[in-house]
Structures are given as structure tokens and as C-alpha cells.
Amino acid sequence: xxxxEVRDLFVEFRTRDxxxxxxxxxxxxxxAGETLAVLGESGSGxxxxxxxxxxxxxxxxxxxxxxxxxxxxxxxxxLPEEERRRIRGSKMAMIFQDALSSLNPVLTVGxxxxxxxxxxxxLGRKEARARAVELMERxxxxxxxxxxxxFPHQFSGGMRQRIMIAMALALEPDLIIADEPxxxxxxxxQAQVMELxxxxxxEFTMGLILITHDLGVVADVADKxxxxxxxxxxxxxxxxxxxxxxxxxxxxxxxxxxxxxxQKGQQLNVIRGMPPSLLDIPPGCAYNPRCPMARAVCxxxxxxxxxxxxxxxxxxxxxxxxxxxx
Amino acid sequence: MGRxxxxxxxxxxxxxxxxxxxxxxxxxxxxxxxxxxxxxRAPDPATAEQLREEFNLDKPIWQQYVLYMGNIFTGxxxxxxxxxxxxxxxxxxxxxxxxxxxxxxxxxxLVGITLGVLTGLRRGRPIDSGVLMLTLVVISVxxxxxxxxxxxxxxxxxxxxxxxxxxAAPLRELLLPGLVLAxxxxxxxxxxxxxxxxxxxxxxxxxxxxxxxxxxxxxxVRHLLRNxxxxxxxxxxxxxxxxxxxxxxxxxxxxIHGVGFQLWQGIVRQNSPTVVGFVTVLVIVFLLANLLVDxxxxxxxxxxxxx
Numbered sequence: 001x002x003x004x005e006v007r008d009l010f011v012e013f014r015t016r017d018x019x020x021x022x023x024x025x026x027x028x029x030x031x032a033g034e035t036l037a038v039l040g041e042s043g044s045g046x047x048x049x050x051x052x053x054x055x056x057x058x059x060x061x062x063x064x065x066x067x068x069x070x071x072x073x074x075x076x077x078x079l080p081e082e083e084r085r086r087i088r089g090s091k092m093a094m095i096f097q098d099a100l101s102s103l104n105p106v107l108t109v110g111x112x113x114x115x116x117x118x119x120x121x122x123l124g125r126k127e128a129r130a131r132a133v134e135l136m137e138r139x140x141x142x143x144x145x146x147x148x149x150x151f152p153h154q155f156s157g158g159m160r161q162r163i164m165i166a167m168a169l170a171l172e173p174d175l176i177i178a179d180e181p182x183x184x185x186x187x188x189x190q191a192q193v194m195e196l197x198x199x200x201x202x203e204f205t206m207g208l209i210l211i212t213h214d215l216g217v218v219a220d221v222a223d224k225x226x227x228x229x230x231x232x233x234x235x236x237x238x239x240x241x242x243x244x245x246x247x248x249x250x251x252x253x254x255x256x257x258x259x260x261x262x263q264k265g266q267q268l269n270v271i272r273g274m275p276p277s278l279l280d281i282p283p284g285c286a287y288n289p290r291c292p293m294a295r296a297v298c299x300x301x302x303x304x305x306x307x308x309x310x311x312x313x314x315x316x317x318x319x320x321x322x323x324x325x326x
Numbered sequence: 327m328g329r330x331x332x333x334x335x336x337x338x339x340x341x342x343x344x345x346x347x348x349x350x351x352x353x354x355x356x357x358x359x360x361x362x363x364x365x366x367r368a369p370d371p372a373t374a375e376q377l378r379e380e381f382n383l384d385k386p387i388w389q390q391y392v393l394y395m396g397n398i399f400t401g402x403x404x405x406x407x408x409x410x411x412x413x414x415x416x417x418x419x420x421x422x423x424x425x426x427x428x429x430x431x432x433x434x435x436l437v438g439i440t441l442g443v444l445t446g447l448r449r450g451r452p453i454d455s456g457v458l459m460l461t462l463v464v465i466s467v468x469x470x471x472x473x474x475x476x477x478x479x480x481x482x483x484x485x486x487x488x489x490x491x492x493x494a495a496p497l498r499e500l501l502l503p504g505l506v507l508a509x510x511x512x513x514x515x516x517x518x519x520x521x522x523x524x525x526x527x528x529x530x531x532x533x534x535x536x537x538x539x540x541x542x543x544x545x546x547v548r549h550l551l552r553n554x555x556x557x558x559x560x561x562x563x564x565x566x567x568x569x570x571x572x573x574x575x576x577x578x579x580x581x582i583h584g585v586g587f588q589l590w591q592g593i594v595r596q597n598s599p600t601v602v603g604f605v606t607v608l609v610i611v612f613l614l615a616n617l618l619v620d621x622x623x624x625x626x627x628x629x630x631x632x633x
Contacts, residue, residue: 056536089539096537101530106552106627115548119540151628167538 001073002029003207004053004092004175009067011048011231013278014060020278022048024231025067030175033205035198037212037222037239039254041275045231046211050177053209054094055084072174090120092175093168095197098184099160103152109136109163110148116170135166139196158189162196169200175207182217194221215258219243224311227251230276230286233305237312247314247322249291285317293318327624334620338613343395349605350391353598354383381599394602403603406592412603415588420607423584425497426576427569429504430511434562438512442519442558443551449524458520461513469572473506473579490581500582507576511565518561522554529553556626563619567612 011023023045030036038046051057053069055076069076071092076084096102104112113135114128123131129148136144139162141155152160161181168176178197182190198221201208210222218225218239225242227235227250235248246252253271273290276282282289288298297317305313316322369377378384381404382393397404403412445454464472480502481489491499526532527550535549574586581587585604592600624630 054537056533085539085541087539088537094534094537096530096534098530102534104531104535104549104553105629107549115540116538119538119544153629167534 002070003032003034003072004030004209005068005070006049006053007068007070009049009052009069010065011045011052011057011062012065013062015279018279021281022062022231022278023052024281026228026231026233027067028226028233028236030207030209032174032207033201034224035201035208035210035222037210037218037225038228039212039215039218039225040228041213043230043275043278044228045278046228047179048231049228050094050179050209050211054092054177055088056094086120089116089173090171091173092177093171093173095161095164095168095176095178095181097180099157099164100152100184102164103160105152108149108151109155110150113148113163113167113170116167120171131170135170136163138169139163139166139200141166157185158193161185161189161193165193165197165200169204172204173206175209176201177209177211179211180213181210183212183214190217197221215254227254230281231278232286232315233313234287234315235313236305237308241309241312245323247308247312247319248316249293249322250287252322253290285315293321331617331621334617338617341613342609345609346395346602346606347391349609350394350602351387353601354387354390398603398606403606404599406597406600408597412599415600416603416607419583419585419588419604422582423570423573423577423586426500426504426507426573426582426584427566429497429500430508430569431562431566433505433508434512434515434565437508438515439519439555439558441516443523443546443554445516446520446523446554447527447546449520454520457516461516464509464513469506469510469575470579472509473503473576476502476506477579493583503576503580503582506579507569507573511561511569515558515561518558519554522557523550526550526554552626556623559622559626560619563615563622566615567608570611571608 006026006028009023009026010021013020013022022043026045026049028036028038038049040046048057048062051062052064053071053076057064064077067077071087076087079087103109110129110132113132114123114125117123117128117131118125133144133148136148141147141159141162147155152163155163161184165181168178176197181197182193185193194217197208200206210218212218222239224236224238226233227242227248229250235242235246235251237247242251243255246255250271253269256269257271259268271290276286276289282299284297284299284301285291285294285303288294291298293316295318301317303315303317305315306319308314308319314322375384382390385393394404401413403416405411406415441457445457448454477489480486487502488499491503531553532545532550535545540549570585572586573582573584574590576582577584577586578590585608588600589604591597592604
């Protein structure tokens with residue numbers, strides 16, 4: 001039994017302009033102690049999938065129209081809200097992108113951390129506070145005891161994200177979802193925060209879903225990658241294999257658009273065009289208008305997830321050519 | 327913080343002098359208070375002269391003002407023309423109006439904020455549209471209409487309450503007048519809270535609170551409400567002054583002998599010391615209420631620091 005198994009998940013949003021199909025049949029699994037990186041542009045459905053797993057999707061306008069989310073063997077979507085609430089924060093936790101806006105500006109960090117223990121474990125004010133200080137020390141915030149009464153705006157960006165991480169780790173959950181945890185940080189701090197996260201994950205053998213659009217971050221920490229495009233997974237693979245030989249033109253486009261030192265002075269490769277509107281996803285393969293390999297069949301037939309190898313899948317009709325062309 | 331308060335208090339001095347001087351000039355320059363005392367009859371010139379001297383009315387206006395202010399700071403607000411000390415009038419009037427205004431504020435907080443939260447969380451649903459429409463009606467209808475109507479229906483026609491408040495004005499009798507006084511502000515508080523709640527409900531920290539596995543109630547009360555109340559508190563603070571002065575209409579309708587009633591009597595009878603005295607105190611109430619709001623800001627929002 002996997003720690004988390006998302007099966008054929010569909011999520012849509014009702015908007016004034018029509019129905020936005022944000023997630024269209026996404027499946028992935030995360031094992032205990034494993035890191036899954038979910039890669040994709042804004043609007044690819046990576047965050048929406050995660051929010052559906054956490055159960056924090058805004059409904060309405062959001063609606064889960066199909067699929068299952070199995071967490072430790074139980075289908076979360078069929079659980080009553082009260083039971084899901086108890087799982088949230090204690091068994092699975094989420095780290096958000098912008099710690100400044102994600103922490104409550106008018107409550108002290110100590111209160112916000114202690115709240116986890118008070119609500120889920122029924123600890124008293126004092127005891128919960130002491131645990132909050134321990135947590136802050138654990139994520140290496142200097143002078144934790146003095147700073148426990150400070151407000152979020154009094155911390156630096158890196159320290160704030162550490163507090164977010166501490167809050168997620170408070171009850172030692174089995175699964176952590178980190179939604180672009182380093183995007184809002186300085187490059188120098190990004191590595192520190194990622195290292196801390198990876199270290200704590202090993203310590204507690206948690207499953208980690210790392211949502212990002214930063215390919216550099218992924219390479220170091222992830223075990224496997226799921227690449228998403230227009231609400232669908234287009235490729236899944238172990239990290240090393242994916243970097244060596246992408247099996248989907250979109251993945252290849254992403255990898256090619258990483259600036260490299262040995263290409264100094266040359267023009268940067270980019271993927272042409274824009275991601276499709278979720279209100280109007282092109283028929284066939286959603287990537288076909290931007291794909292350099294697109295042929296007639298790509299515009300009519302939606303590719304299934306082909307089995308490339310035991311651990312790899314690609315949603316490209318011509319995945320074999322991807323390997324031949326090298 | 328301490329320095330900020332001192333600075334604010336110092337800034338109040340010119341504002342205080344400016345406003346009181348203006349009122350002083352307006353009250354004393356318009357009409358002859360001595361003539362007004364005698365009503366229809368022409369006063370005996372010698373007596374009039376003596377009275378003018380007694381009340382400093384023979385001196386230039388600026389000098390009158392300085393003398394008056396000097397006396398105020400010794401706690402002497404002068405005597406009304408009938409010989410009764412103005413402070414005595416205040417001692418009976420202010421407690422009544424304070425009770426009335428406090429009651430109104432309580433209504434605004436309890437009813438206004440509750441309705442605001444309910445509608446803010448259910449935007450676009452029937453309860454939201456219904457309350458919104460109701461607030462619009464309340465805001466559009468002047469207090470003297472709602473007041474008179476409530477008095478007629480509840481007091482006269484159905485006899486649920488006594489239509490006039492007795493001179494002692496016990497809290498029980500002030501319930502309806504308090505509600506009438508609060509009504510317009512209450513509608514504003516509802517709308518303000520609603521907007522603020524709806525806006526903050528989409529904030530990232532609310533999503534975090536939900537992700538922490540907190541109950542709906544705790545998310546709303548601990549995380550959402552606290553942030554949403556900042557603009558509401560500002561409004562309530564400034565409303566304290568408005569309610570005290572604005573109780574005039576309500577106090578007239580229900581025959582409450584409070585500040586508004588005394589002010590009105592003072593104006594009608596050209597009883598200048600009464601008018602100036604009461605308004606001076608109201609100015610101080612306004613200024614202090616505003617300072618209090620600014621200080622409360624820092625308590626509610628720790629990002630605001632005063633230096």
C-alpha cells in the first residue's frame with residue numbers, strides 16, 4: 001500500500017466564462033520517505049491537485065468531478081469533513097510558497113505554532129508554547145526562546161519559511177506537500193531551506209510532494225518526477241532518467257530552457273507559445289500547438305500514458321522517436 | 327509609544343483652540359444673549375448692563391474667549407443665564423447620553439459585526455442579499471423617521487414599552503432609543519465587516535489555517551475576524567463622538583434629558599454658556615476617541631508601530 005495514491009483525479013472550476021478544467025485525470029503515488037517532484041508551469045494543475053489532496057480546495061467554485069485520493073489506504077474523498085480536518089495538519093501538512101502572506105500577520109509565530117498542539121493534541125497554553133520553541137530550534141531559528149513572541153513580519157524571508165516548515169512538521173505528519181517552498185526566497189537562502197526540508201524528511205521518513213517549476217531544485221532532492229501540462233501528467237520518471245533522456249517533448253523543452261554556463265553568449269532556448277487556457281484545452285494532445293514534433297494524429301487523438309519502462313510513463317504518441325533522435 | 331501619545335496630545339491643543347474659538351464666536355456673535363434672557367420684554371438698561379458685566383459680555387470677543395477658557399481649566403464652565411452652573415447640567419446630562427451611546431455601540435458591535443460576518447462568508451446567497459438590502463433601507467431612512475415610527479408602534483400602538491423615557495433614564499428604558507440611535511451606524515458596521523471578511527476570506531493565511539486542520543469556527547474567529555476588524559474598529563471609534571453629539575434627534579423623540587436635549591435647549595434659548603460648555607466637552611470626547619482608535623490600531627495590527 002502506498003502512502004498516497006491519487007487515481008484519475010478530475011477537478012474543474014466554474015467561472016463566469018465557463019468551466020475551467022484544471023485537473024484532467026491525474027494519477028500519482030508517493031511512498032513513505034519518497035520525494036515526488038511535480039513540475040509544471042503556472043496553471044498546469046500541480047497546485048490544484050495538491051489542494052485537492054489536502055482538502056483545502058475552494059469549493060465552490062472548485063469541484064472534484066472524478067477520481068480517488070487514497071491516503072494510507074483510505075479514500076479521502078469519501079470521508080466526512082470532520083475526519084478530514086483531523087488528518088489535515090497532523091497526518092499530512094502543507095508548506096506554502098509565500099510565508100509572509102501565508103502566516104497570519106496579527107498573531108505571533110509562537111501562537112501559530114502552538115496552535116497545532118493545542119488543537120490536535122489538546123495541550124495547554126504553556127506546554128504548547130514550549131513545544132513551539134522546540135520546533136523553532138529544530139528548524140534552526142536563532143534565539144528561538146526570545147523570538148517565539150515575535151510576529152511574522154519581524155522575521156527575514158528565510159526564517160519565515162523555516163517557521164512554515166516548522167508548522168508543517170509540528171505533528172510529524174506522514175506526508176508533506178511543499179508548494180513552491182523556495183520560490184519567494186533569495187537564491188542563497190533557497191538552498192539552505194531545501195537542505196533543511198530534505199534533512200527533516202529523512203529524519204522522519206515522510207513522503208514529500210515538492211511542487212515546483214524550478215528544475216534546478218528538483219535534481220538534488222527528488223526521487224521521481226511528474227511533469228504536468230494543462231491539468232494532465234505528461235511524463236513520470238525517476239529523476240536521473242528524466243534528466244538524461246526526456247520521453248516527452250514538453251519535458252525536453254523545459255530542460256532545454258535551463259540557462260547553462262557552457263552556452264554563454266548564445267540565445268536561450270524557450271518553449272514557443274503560451275500554455276493553453278483551461279477553459280479551452282486543444283483537442284488531441286494539449287501540447288500540440290507548441291510542439292515541434294506535432295503531427296496530424298496529435299491534433300485529433302489524445303495520447304494515453306504509454307509505458308516507457310517499468311517506472312516511466314510518457315503521454316506522447318512519438319515517445320520512441322524522442323530516444324531515437326538522440 | 328509614550329512619545330507618540332504625548333505628540334498626539336500636543337497636536338490636539340491647536341485643534342482644540344481652533345474649534346472652541348469658532349464655536350465661541352458663533353454662539354456669542356449671533357444675537358444678544360441678554361436680550362434673549364428677557365424674552366419678549368425689553369430689559370431694564372441698568373440690569374442689562376450689570377448682566378453684561380457679570381458675564382464679561384462687555385469685553386471684546388477674544389478677551390471673553392480667553393477668560394472663558396481660563397475658567398474652564400479650573401473646572402468652571404460658568405453659569406447658565408438662569409444661574410444654574412453648567413457643570414451641574416453636564417453632571418446630569420452626560421451620564422445619560424454616555425449610557426445611551428454605550429448601548430448603541432454595543433448594538434453595533436453585537437448585531438453589526440455578527441451580520442457582517444454572516445453575510446461576508448455567504449456572499450451572493452439569499453441571506454447576504456437580504457441583509458444588504460435591509461442595510462440600504464436603514465441607511466436611507468433618517469433617524470427621526472425610524473425613531474418616531476418605532477416610538478409610535480412599540481410605545482403607543484402596541485404598548486410594549488413606555489414611549490417616553492423617565493428623567494432618571496434607566497438602562498431598560500434606553501434599549502429602544504439606543505437601538506434607534508445605533509441603527510444607521512449599525513448598517514454601516516454590517517457593510518464594512520461584510521466587505522472586510524469577504525476580502526480576507528481569500529487571504530493566504532486563512533488557507534493556511536484551514537490546512538492546519540483547524541475547525542471552521544476557529545479559522546473564522548481566531549484568524550479571519552481579528553484581521554477583518556481593523557477597519558471596523560476605526561469606524562466604531564469615530565462613531566463614539568458622533569453618537570454622543572448625534573443623540574440630539576433620538577433624545578428629542580424619546581424625551582431623554584441628555585446632552586443633545588440640553589444642547590438643543592441651550593440653542594433655542596440662546597443660553598450661550600451651556601452651548602459652548604457642552605460643545606467644548608464634545609470636542610474633547612471626539613479628539614480622545616480618535617487618539618484611542620489610533621492606539622487600538624497598533625494593538626490589533628502589530629505591523630503598525632508608533633514612534
